[in-house]
Amino acid sequence: MKLSKRLQAIADLIVKYKQGEILADIGTDHAYLPCYLVSEDIIDKAYACDIASGPINASIETIQLYHLEKQVIPLLGSGMNPILDKDVDMISICGMGGKLTVDILDEHREFLNHHRFILQANIGLEILREYLYKQNMKIIDESIVKDAQHIYEIIVCEKTDDMIAYQEEDFYFGPCLRKNKKGLFYEKWHRQLEIQKGILNSLEEQHPRYHEIMHLITMIEGEISGS
Template sequence: MKLHSKRLLAIAQAIAQYKQGTILADIGTDHAYLPCFLYDQGVIEKAYACDVAKGPLVSSKQTIMTHHMEDQIIPLLGNGLDPIVDKEVDMISICGMGGMLMIEILDAHKEMHDHRFFLQANNGLSELRAYLEKHHFHIIDEDLVEDAHHIYEYMIVEKGEMVLDEDDLLFGPINRKKKNNLFRQKWQFELNVQKKIIASLPEGHPKRTQVMKMIKKIEKVLA
């Protein structure tokens, strides 16, 4: 089985590298590609493919049946972590959604915070990192992947303590140290956006201070 999504392949590789146990719950699974691929590669022995909508769950069932994994990959309908509260699970992946929705999902079941999580938020990363810090999570690792001309960030987290400053929340405490090519590419693009904004704002505009602060932060991290 092949994963045609570079984003999902990066998550799969992260799970293979940092896996804890052999049972995965994939939240917002869509087509169940990730759990099916991980089982096919021998990374996991069982998975729950969970989604809040019936349409994606039907697609998940089709993927599972196509690869004859009905006994290993179990599709579950439900919101967030609701479907797995009574299931034996070693690790949880939550990918392909906004950071604020991810916070809602995590916050609804604090009793499950002792699991290892693989998180890929499409936006709201600063807010997500702030939530993780406040609720005693530790970022084990984080990285970026480019897929279809878009750069995604993902992180591996588990219970533990960490202290993040403003730059850590914005850029990621590990990503800002790695400063790999994708990191530089992402923030160079954002720097260009901010410079266009500042050029369009008249002198004395109240937003100029905020934009200039962002420009200086990005220039500093890219230096």
């Protein structure tokens, strides 16, 4: 079973930071990720969860195609509601916006205490990372991958009793990604720098967002200087 580059990068992090044998994949879409992990004997069981019947039906087709009916269980429901009574070790929430991911996590904050999370938000990563910081969730590792001209960042995190010292730059650029900057990191932020400069040029200095954009530009320039 072949995954997209994005899903393969997520799967690779799950392999690297595996905790237990049961995964819940929230917003599973076609259930490609849980089916891959089970078919490759990386985990024993998975719940493929989605809020809409269309993705659940697509998940059922994938599960049946690979004859995984006994190991990958499709569940219809919002966020983590379908797994409230399930035994789960790891939870993946991928392919959504940062704000929606935060809403899902915050609805059942009790899950944050005992599970390892694999998170991939398409936008609003600074919102997600700041929320994790406020919940004392330690970012164990991060990965960056390019798939079909889009650059994605993946976060592995879990609750910690240690004090976490993050800066504002960590929310935007990622505490782990900042320590090991690679080509894709610079590609993403050079592109963002041009986008933000274009936005700034379209705003009057009196505009409420002018100084916010200016501040972000300054942070980006500081982060990628010397690249």
